[in-house]
Amino acid sequence: MLTADEVKRDLNDICAQTNAHWLCYDDIHTENKDKDCSLYLREMQRIGYSKLMLLYAGNIQLSYGGGLEIRHQEEMHFSAYTMNGNKNNKNRLIVLSGFDTDNDKHTVYHECAHLFQFKYNTFGIRYRDDYTTYLSEVHANTFASMVLLLKANSVLEYKKRRLGRFADGVEKISENMLYYMSLPVELQLMKEIRKNGRLNTLHAFQKKGALDFKKILFYTKDLVEKYAYSEKEFKQIQNNKPPFKHLLLQSKAHAYRLVGKAYWEHEFFKYRKKIKKHTKIEKARIQAKLEKVERLPQKTPHAEIINEICRLDCYQVEMTNEHGVFNSLDALKNNAVPLEVPNSLKENPDKAQEMQKTFDKMREIYQKYKDNEMFQSLFKKLEILEMRDQVWALKEKERAKIKSLPSAQITKEQNSR
Numbered sequence: 001m002l003t004a005d006e007v008k009r010d011l012n013d014i015c016a017q018t019n020a021h022w023l024c025y026d027d028i029h030t031e032n033k034d035k036d037c038s039l040y041l042r043e044m045q046r047i048g049y050s051k052l053m054l055l056y057a058g059n060i061q062l063s064y065g066g067g068l069e070i071r072h073q074e075e076m077h078f079s080a081y082t083m084n085g086n087k088n089n090k091n092r093l094i095v096l097s098g099f100d101t102d103n104d105k106h107t108v109y110h111e112c113a114h115l116f117q118f119k120y121n122t123f124g125i126r127y128r129d130d131y132t133t134y135l136s137e138v139h140a141n142t143f144a145s146m147v148l149l150l151k152a153n154s155v156l157e158y159k160k161r162r163l164g165r166f167a168d169g170v171e172k173i174s175e176n177m178l179y180y181m182s183l184p185v186e187l188q189l190m191k192e193i194r195k196n197g198r199l200n201t202l203h204a205f206q207k208k209g210a211l212d213f214k215k216i217l218f219y220t221k222d223l224v225e226k227y228a229y230s231e232k233e234f235k236q237i238q239n240n241k242p243p244f245k246h247l248l249l250q251s252k253a254h255a256y257r258l259v260g261k262a263y264w265e266h267e268f269f270k271y272r273k274k275i276k277k278h279t280k281i282e283k284a285r286i287q288a289k290l291e292k293v294e295r296l297p298q299k300t301p302h303a304e305i306i307n308e309i310c311r312l313d314c315y316q317v318e319m320t321n322e323h324g325v326f327n328s329l330d331a332l333k334n335n336a337v338p339l340e341v342p343n344s345l346k347e348n349p350d351k352a353q354e355m356q357k358t359f360d361k362m363r364e365i366y367q368k369y370k371d372n373e374m375f376q377s378l379f380k381k382l383e384i385l386e387m388r389d390q391v392w393a394l395k396e397k398e399r400a401k402i403k404s405l406p407s408a409q410i411t412k413e414q415n416s417r
Ligand SMILES: [Zn+2]
Pocket: 110, 111, 114, 137, 140
């Protein structure tokens, strides 16, 4: 049984060969929940992405109570991704979901294949179109499968673990699974390994007692070039007119699915357990953030401005995260409606109305306080991503000051108003 430690050793080896670092959602959010974004952002900056770019790309979100939050959608689906350095930056990064299940392990090697693809620019990975996306994803799957096959105890063991899951994607084909349809190539891979003998193959792909990943990469690349669907066949499947070859494969896939079913139920159970744990931690984290958002209790003009500016920032978070509108603060300043409203809002009047309501609340605050000097200086800070934290830190400082006051004094101040 392949252990998580062994997978991590291979991962570090491949990262060293490809100028890459890796991050795992578990480390970012589950184990290291207070340091989440700084770690992620540092890595993103290493590969040449600014905070603003990431915000627009949707990789991060503004978070309630200041700072930034990495997006959770991918995490909840336990998928992973690989990023090539921006422009001339030669560094790379992979973000993984975990190491526990077989699928996690396959995903680790799948993303590793993408690292090599970026390094050697195979299958046009740097500028993918539909068909090269298919080829590079099938190649990544085949690479991962070959690594796991060579590490398994037998081809049969591997078959049980992998093909059931895989056949699923071929039998019940969905649009986003189309690119991962590597069954034809993987079947061929197994055939060749059987023919040459698994141990002989293992021997041939080893260097100094460890797997030679680069050799595996180019060997599987040849397999993909020989056995993947042609562009014409791929388009036919995409347009729901599959060639006979594919229909044949679908019926085969059905049988594989049955073989792997029991095994997959077991994997699915593990996966469910992980989601449950994750959701619990996530809830606690959001709760901690919300407490930060609470108003300052003291009713001095100073505290009032801080309260209102933080409230404004929370509406800004709602505008970006919920409605996809990024320029609400600009619109306030110019006394205009938000520009660049996304199409999804234009097409949905209910959603558009919700957005308008939030924006009206923002406008109300802005109009009331816009001539106040302190309000204006804090507002300027809200506009710069890097400085939002300072605004919220000010609130924390104010709260600490209030807490340290003797209770008699607080009563006195409240009475004097
Ligand atoms: Zn991929």
